[in-house]
Amino acid sequence: MNTNLQDYSHKRFNILTGEWVLVSPHRAKRPWQGQNEAVANENRPAHDPECYLCAGNTRINGEKNPDYKDAFVFTNDFAALQTTSPVFSVNEGLFKAESEQGICKVICFSPDHSKSLADMAVEDITKVVKTWQAEYDLLGANEAINYVQIFENKGAVMGCSNPHPHGQIWSQSTLPNEVEKKDLHQKTYYDTHKSSLLGDYLKQELEAHERIIYQNDHFVVLTPFWAVWPFETMIVPKYNYTNISELSDAESIAFADAISKITKAYDALFQVSFPYSSGIHQAPTNGQDNSHWHWHMSFYPPLLRSATVKKFMVGYEMFGSPQRDITAEQAADRLRALVV
């Protein structure tokens, strides 16, 4: 490893999006005098009668949740996308807009209000994985849907309005910005090299062995070379699958194991239920040849140096490029030590 990368300002290239992140390792020691986040380490009950996601409770639209035992999926009561909205487009000079159809769902990971993925057994996380697979297939089969975005916002600081363990699935007719970028860069590479961009990257990471946090038979957890968030990580399948539904049963369990390992390490880092947004980027369901896709799951956690001090992606980051102080290698070292 070039030690300059640990000492001096530089930018790193994200091979998937084609964008850069500014890294300033020398700056990690500046004092913090800004906003502190509240820590919400309350003890939650296994069932909360006020929670609209708990089993048997009534949601805001009057619907009653079933007495579910594992993962439970329903259509978002305030969906950002709908299939019933009209198809239209605006092309008035430099004003350009297109209607967007879609289906937004909520997925409860467990009936247990007190748990998060980090507290759940691998067996129960596997049920979540199976549900993601079923939803990817179901939504993807819909003519109007060409892309399925699975994600989770965890923690109040990440805009999560309910601590009940849950994620979301927004599916839609066109590819969102980030997916469009990754589609392009993977395709360009695949067409040139006849191999998976992320697969080849993974080989290089396994050789370098500087950013690997954990691996099992089928998955690697690492901090990508171009990580933006202080403790950003990625779960990458060792085999070049284009989407999560291609996983065998054994591989699905291995994926659940990888999720379990990294979320537990996160919780151990600052002794707090670790906030993050996570998401799975995978092949569009547009019926085209998507062999260039190598699916992966990413975690974007905001905390920087304690349970209460987060990294702000503001001013320079909004107008210029994302910026970080602690390097990807330093973050990997800390997380690796916490995997049990």
Added chain:
Amino acid sequence: MNTNLQDYSHKRFNILTGEWVLVSPHRAKRPWQGQNEAVANENRPAHDPECYLCAGNTRINGEKNPDYKDAFVFTNDFAALQTTSPVFSVNEGLFKAESEQGICKVICFSPDHSKSLADMAVEDITKVVKTWQAEYDLLGANEAINYVQIFENKGAVMGCSNPHPHGQIWSQSTLPNEVEKKDLHQKTYYDTHKSSLLGDYLKQELEAHERIIYQNDHFVVLTPFWAVWPFETMIVPKYNYTNISELSDAESIAFADAISKITKAYDALFQVSFPYSSGIHQAPTNGQDNSHWHWHMSFYPPLLRSATVKKFMVGYEMFGSPQRDITAEQAADRLRALVV
């Protein structure tokens, strides 16, 4: 105006970056059960002996601030970029990095600790504008500097660690991501149409008159058609200047007037000192022909529906595209009514 844009999900195209924003107007009425921000409407003294930005006080590195009367600039004590760091590059297969040189400065807008731009006289804001111009020229003349990013983070919720009115100027050897995108799209348009992309857009906005918030002889304040943040706005010069230093004295005052008008309207919106990140995008200082650039200033404020409820750009936004509920036209209507 196509009324579908006020009623149904659609995506709008940002002509400057080439990216899309998802708009879900029907969703504006969903209830909020998530995190509330603290309101910091304390009465601050004009001079705070504990503040490292106040005149005459000593900063963390032992330097003493002069007894400044107007805008005051110094090099950031914890600069993310430095000119003394070595030049290197990493090109190991799919690991790609480049060293980055630069200069980071802090600019105090006023010695008065209790003020923000919204509280300052146009005359005093004009002094800030003059200082920005001088810094753009000075930094831009440096061989190692090819781009100058002027920005402000205002409010604790925007990662601002000190309420003393101040902004920052990060200048560097290469173009950051966002600038790269805007450079490309402006250049492509300019080469084809022999006119400024933003200038032509502005003409169309002035005709449509749906998103204009305020204008004076030389500047227009508007919510761009593709606005991402709930109350995002843009200050656009009526004449196709490439950078802020091209402004005449009268135009500099008009720019200060536009800043004054929009920041005052912001403060009136939720009766709170309105948090935001603002930034000026302008021509690189790389010695190339930058006639395609039309400089502009943007405000990205996070608040959504009150002084305590902000919009979270998380999960879907991080993995997909930015998303908003209230439309740009609704936001413009509300802000326009508050300009005095």
